[in-house]
Amino acid sequence: MYAPQILIEAALNGLMTGAVYALIALGLTLVYGVLHIINFAHGALLTVAMFAVWGAFALVHVDPYWAMVGIVPLMFGLGYGLQRFVIGPASHGNDNNVLLVTLGLSIVLENGLLALFRSDTRALDSDAALQVIELGPLLLSTPRVIGFAASLAVTGLLWLVLNRTDTGRAIRAVAREKLGARLVGIEVDHVYAVTFGIGCACLAVAACLLMPTYYVNPRSGAAFVLVAFTIVVLGGMGSIAGALVGGLIIGVVESFSGLLLGDSLGQIGIFLIFILVLLVRPTGLFGARA
Amino acid sequence: MSARDLLPAIVALALLAALPFLGLSGSVLNFLVTTLIIALAGLGWNVLGGFGGQYSFGHAAFFGTGAYATAILQMKLGWNAWGALGAGIGFGALVGLAIGYLSFRAGLRGSYFALVTLAFAEVFRILANAADFTGGAAGLLLPLRPGLATLQFADRKLFYLLVLAFVGVALLISRWLERSRFGAHLIAVRENEEAARALGVDALAVKLRAIALSAAITGAAGGLYVQSFLYLDAGVAYGTWISVEALLAPIVGGIGTAFGPLVGALALQGLGEITKHLAGGIPGVDLVVFGACLIAVIAFAPQGLLGLRPFRRRRKARGERTVPVGA
Numbered sequence: 001m002y003a004p005q006i007l008i009e010a011a012l013n014g015l016m017t018g019a020v021y022a023l024i025a026l027g028l029t030l031v032y033g034v035l036h037i038i039n040f041a042h043g044a045l046l047t048v049a050m051f052a053v054w055g056a057f058a059l060v061h062v063d064p065y066w067a068m069v070g071i072v073p074l075m076f077g078l079g080y081g082l083q084r085f086v087i088g089p090a091s092h093g094n095d096n097n098v099l100l101v102t103l104g105l106s107i108v109l110e111n112g113l114l115a116l117f118r119s120d121t122r123a124l125d126s127d128a129a130l131q132v133i134e135l136g137p138l139l140l141s142t143p144r145v146i147g148f149a150a151s152l153a154v155t156g157l158l159w160l161v162l163n164r165t166d167t168g169r170a171i172r173a174v175a176r177e178k179l180g181a182r183l184v185g186i187e188v189d190h191v192y193a194v195t196f197g198i199g200c201a202c203l204a205v206a207a208c209l210l211m212p213t214y215y216v217n218p219r220s221g222a223a224f225v226l227v228a229f230t231i232v233v234l235g236g237m238g239s240i241a242g243a244l245v246g247g248l249i250i251g252v253v254e255s256f257s258g259l260l261l262g263d264s265l266g267q268i269g270i271f272l273i274f275i276l277v278l279l280v281r282p283t284g285l286f287g288a289r290a
Numbered sequence: 291m292s293a294r295d296l297l298p299a300i301v302a303l304a305l306l307a308a309l310p311f312l313g314l315s316g317s318v319l320n321f322l323v324t325t326l327i328i329a330l331a332g333l334g335w336n337v338l339g340g341f342g343g344q345y346s347f348g349h350a351a352f353f354g355t356g357a358y359a360t361a362i363l364q365m366k367l368g369w370n371a372w373g374a375l376g377a378g379i380g381f382g383a384l385v386g387l388a389i390g391y392l393s394f395r396a397g398l399r400g401s402y403f404a405l406v407t408l409a410f411a412e413v414f415r416i417l418a419n420a421a422d423f424t425g426g427a428a429g430l431l432l433p434l435r436p437g438l439a440t441l442q443f444a445d446r447k448l449f450y451l452l453v454l455a456f457v458g459v460a461l462l463i464s465r466w467l468e469r470s471r472f473g474a475h476l477i478a479v480r481e482n483e484e485a486a487r488a489l490g491v492d493a494l495a496v497k498l499r500a501i502a503l504s505a506a507i508t509g510a511a512g513g514l515y516v517q518s519f520l521y522l523d524a525g526v527a528y529g530t531w532i533s534v535e536a537l538l539a540p541i542v543g544g545i546g547t548a549f550g551p552l553v554g555a556l557a558l559q560g561l562g563e564i565t566k567h568l569a570g571g572i573p574g575v576d577l578v579v580f581g582a583c584l585i586a587v588i589a590f591a592p593q594g595l596l597g598l599r600p601f602r603r604r605r606k607a608r609g610e611r612t613v614p615v616g617a
Contacts, residue, residue, distance in 0.1 A: 037401075038401040038404070038405065086585065089589065090585055090588055090589035091588065091589075092588075092592065095400055095401065096343075096345050096400065097588050097592070099345060099347075099400075099401060099404055100345075100537075100541060100584060100588055101584075101585050101588055101589075103347075103534070103581075103584065104581040104582070104583075104584035104585040104588070105581065105585065106581070107534065107577055107578070107580060107581030107584070108578050108581035108582055108585070110574075110577075111573075111574035111575070111577035111578045111581065112574065112578050113574075114573055114574030114577075115569075115572050115573060115574040115575050115578065118573065119573070218574070222530075226408070226409070226412060229405055229408075229409075230409075233405065265416065265420050267416060268413060268416050268417070271409050271412050271413045271416070272413070274405075274406075274409045275392075275406060275409050275410065275413065278393070278396070278398060278402060278405065278406045278409070279392055279393065279396045279398075279406070280396070282396065282397075282398060282402055
């Protein structure tokens with residue numbers, strides 16, 4: 001029915017998209033693993049980062065990859081501040097409240113961007129998107145190959161930070177046992193905010209990797225966030241390895257269901273997986289929590 | 291329920307019923323109709339989310355089903371509008387039962403329940419956008435035929451009163467939940483499901499009945515929406531906007547109270563209208579205010595507007611039972 005070349009290309013494209021999805025899901029799963037909250041503002045924060053990349057390019061002509069240097073710390077700071085001064089204090093430690101506060105935050109951010117930029121779709125006006133790498137008979141888009149490699153690198157870096165640094169140990173300690181961590185002198189509120197900041201920094205990297213081939217409008221992030229939720233649930237809430245594997249799987253599933261069902265129904269494969277995993281195995285592939 | 295329990299509801303409804311006869315302009319009346327439809331959707335959400343503590347982020351699934359069933363049964367099968375609306379409510383309840391059965395059986399609560407309801411609404415939206423019988427992406431346009439049998443009135447006042455009647459019924463149901471054994475079971479499940487089960491409450495059955503009731507009321511809001519605007523597409527019917535509006539109204543007004551959704555919808559929509567007016571043509575500003583309100587209410591007034599001091603004191607003085615949410 002399909003030539004093998006098309007199938008291989010679909011699989012590779014799926015893997016490359018999936019790696020960036022995994023990066024977005026990484027921020028979400030890290031925040032869930034440590035703070036035990038679902039951050040509904042994740043998509044809106046991604047949109048903010050994408051607009052920042054677009055702004056840097058359109059106004060001061062900064063290459064999206066170089067923009068990382070500025071946007072990653074900025075997004076970290078934004079995430080730190082939001083958790084420390086808005087989400088934490090406003091939700092009084094109640095999980096349902098966190099859901100609602102982050103939902104409120106996403107409404108504010110998304111519509112704030114709509115008020116500022118209107119609903120026009122914007123893309124980087126550069127020819128980098130058209131460059132390809134030849135791999136035998138296959139043609140692969142250069143920015144997407146870069147995105148794939150960089151996503152894997154960031155995932156590895158994050159793993160190193162969590163496992164080999166004091167900050168990482170503090171984060172894991174808080175995730176495991178909040179009270180115990182507080183007793184040995186870890187400042188829990190600070191660690192929460194740092195974790196949230198790291199989650200946002202992941203979004204900043206993802207935005208820089210996406211923008212060369214993608215576009216942004218105030219609702220862009222919403223499309224990614226449901227995919228990210230699916231990945232997090234599939235991989236197991238809080239699991240970093242799960243986010244990576246889940247991201248790659250979802251990327252391939254999306255690529256193939258787009259090929260077989262067409263664009264308008266293509267996303268339905270993802271949601272069906274989402275619902276199925278939630279109903280049958282809510283702990284996901286790598287989740288430990290019952 | 292005693293007459294005293296019903297008195298506040300009757301007074302509120304009578305005041306609202308008198309509104310359109312004060313010589314309001316057509317646009318104000320339209321605004322009130324939309325506000326009441328949102329209040330109705332919120333009253334539905336409040337049954338499951340407020341009384342039952344199960345926060346749904348996908349009430350659009352029920353709103354949209356009610357709306358599509360009402361429109362399609364009239365257009366494709368030639369049903370009478372009243373019958374179609376009734377069937378729409380029934381279909382809404384069925385979808386609620388199905389989603390509830392699947393997710394409550396799997397033991398989903400909290401964040402997981404919020405996510406799965408959101409995903410169901412999205413699946414419905416994508417399917418409705420792709421299917422033929424829903425009119426696909428172009429949507430459905432209900433033919434304009436004013437009359438009692440088609441539920442379309444040349445006089446906007448009559449339609450307003452019809453929507454108000456539905457709001458009245460939903461208010462009575464909420465009032466009944468505050469007083470009845472079923473309502474007590476539902477609140478017990480919200481506060482501590484394990485403890486409720488230990489006392490012999492069938493938690494699954496209680497939650498299923500709650501989601502069916504909740505979905506039916508929100509489905510009615512969907513049916514009335516399509517009768518009011520005579521147009522429907524997947525983004526309107528199953529879009530996140532109505533899921534958000536349905537939960538905002540009760541949370542801002544007073545979660546788990548009968549009047550909360552009505553007060554919340556009136557306050558929010560009023561505020562939204564004022565902001566839109568002040569902001570000129572800038573889109574999204576009213577929603578920024580909504581989002582900020584949501585955060586502010588949770589941070590500073592977790593019991594909503596009705597939980598603020600002047601209201602609370604009067605409620606205590608009258609000796610009503612108040613059960614704090616999330617205590």
